[in-house]
Amino acid sequence: MSIQSDVGQGPLGHPDAVPVPDPVRDARPVRRKPRKTHRNAWEGKPSPLGQGLKAVVLAGVVLTVLFPLYTVVLTSLSTTADVNRSGGMVIVPGTLTFSAYEQILNGGIVTRAAMVSIGITAVGTLLSTSVSMLAAYGLSRPSSILHRPILFVFLITMFFGAGMIPTYLLVSNLGLINSYWALILPGAVSAFNVLILRSFFMGIDPAITEAARIDGAGDWRILRSIVAPMSRAVIAVVALFYGVGYFNAFFNAMLYINDNAKWPLQLVLRSYVLQGVTLPGSGAGQVDVATGAVTGLPVKMAIMVLAVIPILLVYPFVQRHFTKGVIFGAVKG
Structure with a gap:
């Protein structure tokens, strides 16, 4: 009867066996997987020529x-x-x-039109953003009543509209002709913005809202204290969309506003630049030959600068949220 030694056996041998080092085996070179030397074009440092081309472009x-x-x-x-x-x-x-700016600002109608545009933009943006948040929050709750049929109605409005004449008849029957509300209410809610907000709200962890509901918070408190603070980026982007839309809109004013004293700045700009119409009290027709006061093209360009300034002042404060809000609102949910 032969006795087999456990010396040299590995872990598969006797549980108490200790492996004995093998000088021949341990002296063999370990073959390692060769490192990847080739790098993709976008992974490497650009060449001086590439950097120069990027700078030129x-x-x-x-x-x-x-x-x-x-x-x-x-x-x-x-x-x-x-x-x-x-x-x-x-x-x-x-x-x-600065004669062109002095003429249009001293005339009165451009200043009044700028105030009208700023007021409509402020009120309309606040109203539209608030209504869109309420609609998006309701549509993002799976337990809300008829949220799927209502969502389907929202989607239909993105592809089919009532048309200009039915909309005008509706505004006229509501008594909004020559009213500032005619510039706000017809386009107060955008289905696209509601869908962006809804997608972002659905991406919020349900455990957070459920914990708040267990603590006794209702939907209003959850939206105000939890959902809205967590959605600042997308809310800022939606507010920017609404604000730019209200400030640049002129077609509704051309349809529903008959009194030029209530015209927004964009409609006044259209009258100057496209139609060449000088409104009474605008100061654009005043020309002083002795002093060389400006008229015509400089006045038009001055009104364009005044129309761009408010958006340029607001955009830098919202721009840092723009990319984050659009991407999150588009892919979440």
Whole structure:
């Protein structure tokens, strides 16, 4: 009867056996998987030529965007003589003057139109954002009544509209002709913005809202204290969408507002730039030959600058939320 030694056996041998080192086996070189030396084009550091091309392309894009703004601002600050000498938009600075801004601001109608646009934008944005949040929160709750049929109705409005004449008849029957509410209520809710908010609300962890509900919070408290603070980014983006839409809208004012004293700034701008109409009390028709007061194109460009300034002042505060809010609202849920 032979006795087999456990010496040299590994873990599969006797449980108390200790493996004995093998000098021959341990001296063998360990073969390692060769490291990947090739890198994809987007993983490596760009070459100096690539960096130079990127800089040239970005500079070209920036100049393409800024050059029209530069010519508009410079033309608004130029005299009539400089505009006539350049044959239109001024590119090379000449005599700079604020006469165009003084004329349109002293006339009264442009200042009043700017105040009307700012008021409509503020009230409309607040109303539209609040209503959209309420609709989105209700449609994001699985336990809400008839939320799927109502959501289907919202989707239909994105592809089919009533048309201009039925909408005008509805506004007229509601007694909103020549009223500021005619510029707010017909487009107060956008189905697209409601869907963005709904997608974001559905992405919030249900355990958070359920914990609040166990503590006795109702839907109003949950929306105000939990959902809204967690959705600041997407709410800011939706508010920006509504604000830009209200401030740039002119078609509803052209349909429903007959009194030019209630016109928003965009409709006044359209009358100046596209139709060449000088409204009474605007100051645009005042020309002082002795002092070389400006008229025509500089006045039009000055009104365009005034129409752009409010959006440029607001956009930097919302821009940091823009990408985050759109992406989260689009993919969550």
